[in-house]
Structure formats: structure tokens, C-alpha cells
Amino acid sequence: MALLNLHDYEAAARALLRREIYDFFAGGACDEITAGDNVRAYQRMPLRYRVLRGGGTADLGQTVLGETLQMPVVIAPTAFHRLAHPEGELATARAAARAGCLMITSSAATTAVEDVVAAARSTGADAPPIWFQLYLQPDRGVTAELVDRAEEAGCSGLVWTVDSPAFGRRERDLRNRFVDLPDGLLCANMVPRGAGGQRRPRDIEFDPGLSWDDLDWLRSATDLPIVLKGIVHPQDARMAVSRGADGIIVSNHGGRQLDTTAASIDLLPAVVAAVEGRIPVLVDGGIRRGTDVVKALAVGACAVGLGRPILWGLAVDGEEGVAAVLELLRDELALAMVLCGCSSVAEVTRDVLFFGPGVAP
């Protein structure tokens, strides 16, 4: 079967993966309303294009927190890439770097952050950076060690996932009794440093006691930019700005945490308005088409994150599969921009969104 789009990659991955692994990647919380709405909300958003603007082919380049990206797409942090393919995060990092995309590697990666950074760098001197995704651990010593590791490995940003004071209820995993990683795989970043013979990883803990004061603590623990992932309320966005966050990712965790949360693209406008351009705002959840990226940019995101489609590419053909997924999205985005009459990311504005007859933009 020819794999013509990201949906085809999901179908191909589904045919290849063991059921419980496909379900772990694809699933959301409870009734999976939000997981589905993230995708459907983009499909419901009509576009309205301009013509005869003479812009030529589209330049997809974008700068995010000082990082130069070849397209406004980053790899969202997802756990356990070696469940999809034996080369796991190494393959993802190489493919992302080849495409000029920034990758956010997860705390729950099955490959250590040092090795992920090295894999990206192995593709050439101009490889884009790796950011490290963090769940703040109740033991500050453990968190400080993770931050130090990420810094020493060469990561250029920290992404603190703030939407997880508890672990979402994933009923597919409960049904499949998918509770532990298979033998031979582990959360490589959670293996204590200097552990000698004792190589057991620590469990990742989800802490309901976290508060804005913990951002002050994290700020004191690192000079890296701190991006808060999982902000959906404009008041929290204002707090993030006033408490010194460097960026925001509007995200409902791909619908894996609080089910029936609104679709992330529907949550984006109020956050963008609250931030008033003071820090960059990214969005993830449900991006499956180049037109979805255009819509997110039009609403005010500087870039989008891609979660599951990366895992589908990885499952289908390792590094080449991830590269193919990114190339498809790049080609679709370039085409969508040209058809909208936009020759650069900066030209993608609210003007391309159609609000319906009689509805004010």
C-alpha cells in the first residue's frame, strides 16, 4: 500500500504493532473524546485563501526561542520509542535532525538523553537542538539530577509538563493489562547516575502537590529556557508569563489526561490573546495535515508539536519512516501555504481562517 499521508502511516503501524502497543500509543483517557476531538477540531475549521499574490514557493523556516527550524514543527515528547522500533529514540533523533526539526525527548524515553543528543549531532554540525521534557519529581534531588543530565548532555531547553498532577486513566492499557515495559526496555533517564551495579530505574512519580512556586525552584536550578507544556487556560498563561516561563505549549497531552478537555486548537486563541506576544506559544494535539499546521499558525502558534504520527513512522520503518512522515507533512504544509497565498510563516495570519457567514473574525 502506498503511504500517502499520516493517516496511512497509522494504518500501516497498526497492522505491524502488537495490539497492546498500538493501543498504548493510540489511546487516550476514558472515552477518548478529547483524543478524537483534537483531530476533528482541525477538520471542522474552514480556510479562506488569497490569490494572485505573486509570493512564489513558500519558505517554511521559523525561529523558536532562538532556535532556527526548517519548518514550524517540533517532535512532541512521547514515551518508550523502542516499543515502536528497536532503534527507538535514536532513529527519531536522526530523522528529526535530518528534517531540521527540534525534538523534545521524554523523561520516559527508552534511550538516555546523552545518546539522543549524540544521535542528532551525528547527522551534521547544523543539527537542530534537543530539548528535554521533565516531570518534576517530588524528590528535588532526583529532579536536579535530571536537569543536570539534560544540561550536560547538551540540551538547549527544558519542557516541564504541567498537565500531569496525576496519571490519566487509560482504559485500553487497563484492558490489555499493559502495565510494565517488556524485558530489556527501561526508562533510561530514570536510572540513577553512579548507581554502580544497581541499575534499576526509579519510577516516574506524578505529584499533585506541584505549584507555581516550583517554577521558581526550577528557575533556580537551571539557566536553560523553561517551556511549560500543558497550559490550556488563559489565566494560567498569564501566570506563566508573570512567573518567568520562557514559552508555553498549549496541549491536553493528546487527550491522555483529562478526558472531555476541549480540543487544543480550540483552546489556543484565548491563550495567545492572554500572552500578548510576550513569549512564544506552541500547540500540539491532532496535527495530521499540512492544513492543520497552517490553522495553528493562523491562530497564533509559532510552531506545532507532533506526537503519535512520529510513532507511526517509527513503527513502519525506523529512521526512514519518521523521515517520511516529516517529509509528507513538510510537503503538505508547503502546498497549503502556497494555495493560501502565503510565502512565509509570518504571512500565515488569521486572515486565512474563515469564520462563517455573519460571524466576525
Ligand SMILES: Cc1cc2nc3c(=O)[nH]c(=O)nc-3n(C[C@H](O)[C@H](O)[C@H](O)COP(=O)(O)O)c2cc1C
Ligand atoms: C504514546 C504517547 C506517549 C506520550 N508521552 C509523553 C511524555 O512522556 N511526556 C509528555 O509531556 N507528553 C507525552 N505525550 C503527549 C505528547 O507530548 C503530545 O502532547 C501529544 O501526543 C500530541 O498529540 P498527538 O499525538 O495527537 O500529536 C505522549 C503521547 C503519546 C501518544
